[in-house]
Amino acid sequence: MPKIAFITGATSGFGKACAEKFAANGYHLILNGRREDRLNELKATLEKEFATQVITRVFDVREQQAVFDAASSLPAEWKAIDVLINNAGLALGRDYFDEANLDDWNIMVDTNVKGFMYVAKAVSQLMAARKQGHIINMGSVAGKEVYEKGNVYCATKHAVEAMSHAMRIDLLRHNIKVTAIHPGAAETEFSMVRFKGDESTAKSVYSGIEALTAEDVAEVIFYCTTLPPHVCINDLVITCTQQADGIYMYRH
Ligand code: NDP
Ligand code: 8X3
Helix, strand or coil, X not given: CCCEEEECCCCCHHHHHHHHHHHHCCCEEEEEECCHHHHHXXXXXXXXXXXXXXXXXXXXXXXXXXXXXXXXXXXXXXXXCCEEEECXXXXXCCCCCCCCXXXXXXXXXXXXXXXXXXXXHHHHHHHHHHXXXXXXXXXXXXXXXXXXXXXXXXXXXXXXXHHHHHHHHHCHHHCEEEEEEEECCECCCHHHHHCCCCHHHHHHCCCCCCCECHHHHHHHHHHHCCCCCCCCCCEEEECCCCECCCCCEXXX
């Protein structure tokens, strides 16, 4: 059986680019997202283009039971997951703390923190049983610095940072690698989601910079999985050359 990667948030952006990258390199894939039509289309494309098999799992990472059911209902040979890309997540709104929308906050916490935890726990149990596996958690530069009007989104990514460290410690005894990836600005659907379909505001995030692409990030994630069994990249920040950290950018 070829290696298996489980990717959450595979309908767009980093997750989709990772699906393409890992399929091109011989992995079989378990792909998740809420948009079933996109998952089906991606499965058909990848299976046609590469020597890969794809299982889709349509669920919302916020639904605790659905996450654990998705893992436990996998056919036995598909439970041998080598790589988890724990990527599903989002930002909603960019507002001052006192003015921000509570629904936005709840969705971000439920997705980026609680959903993230459910997925990591469900898959780490399968990996622990085999005493091997590699968990790649999607953080952000927003998990390294807090920026103005980033409040709760930044807090959720700081939580990813803390939980990645915690997982690395607690899963040592099971020989599981834990890598946290922290990208800076990358032009995906992220800003369209954050600004709720306001295209001009979304585009302005990337004006005057050559932002990262989803493929850039997928390339780096794949690299992390190619190292020898005794080597683990714990924490990796990746930005475009015009971005220094979560705050400073040099725009032309
Ligand atoms: P996209 O909006 O392009 O992709 C987000 C993915 O997450 C989609 O596939 C979406 O699928 C999925 N998703 C969102 N909510 C849920 C949910 N409740 N259940 C299941 N899947 C969900 O954004 P990116 O690819 O840019 O973002 C991916 C991750 O990278 C996020 O965690 C984000 O915070 C992080 N990140 C992004 C950066 C950027 O600048 N783009 C930089 C640093 C980190 P669907 O809607 O079909 O469910
Ligand atoms: C996404 C990158 O800088 O918009 O996590 O927070 S940023």
